[in-house]
Amino acid sequence: MGLTSTKPDCPPAPLGFCQLLRARLEGGTVDDLSCVTGDRICRLRVRAQTTFVLVAEMFGPAPDVYLVDECSGRVLGHLRRGSLPRRMAGGIYAPPVPSAPVRAGGRAG
Numbered sequence: 001m002g003l004t005s006t007k008p009d010c011p012p013a014p015l016g017f018c019q020l021l022r023a024r025l026e027g028g029t030v031d032d033l034s035c036v037t038g039d040r041i042c043r044l045r046v047r048a049q050t051t052f053v054l055v056a057e058m059f060g061p062a063p064d065v066y067l068v069d070e071c072s073g074r075v076l077g078h079l080r081r082g083s084l085p086r087r088m089a090g091g092i093y094a095p096p097v098p099s100a101p102v103r104a105g106g107r108a109g
Contacts, residue, residue: 005053006073008055013100015079016077017065017067017077017078017079019076020067020076021054021067024048024049024052024067024076025046025048025052025067026048027048028046028047028048028052029033029046029047029048029091030044030045030046031045031046031047032044032045036095039059040057040058040059040069041055041056041058041059041095042055042058043055043056044056049102050070050071051069052067052068052069052070052076053068053070054066054067054068055068055069055093055095057095057096062080063080064078064079064080065078065079065080066093068093072092073089073093074091074092074093074094075082075089075090075092075093076086076089077089079108
């Protein structure tokens, strides 16, 4: 993640995920920002009508951003199409299991 001085072009109509974020987070307050130690996962906690967590998983072939209801753990929506079924909207969010580090020579452990 980083800051930019330029504004990206907007699509003619907002994406469904963008509409979801506006509907749930508009007027909310950022309560916490954290990163999972040793991984590329960031969590942004927002208090609005209830408390939500935006989870950005920035690794692998399909990085994604999820809107999660903090109380229930349910995924309310996500940015990418074709995301992993266990993290689809309506499912319970669970972070990916960390893999064992790979040593020189290509062996795990």
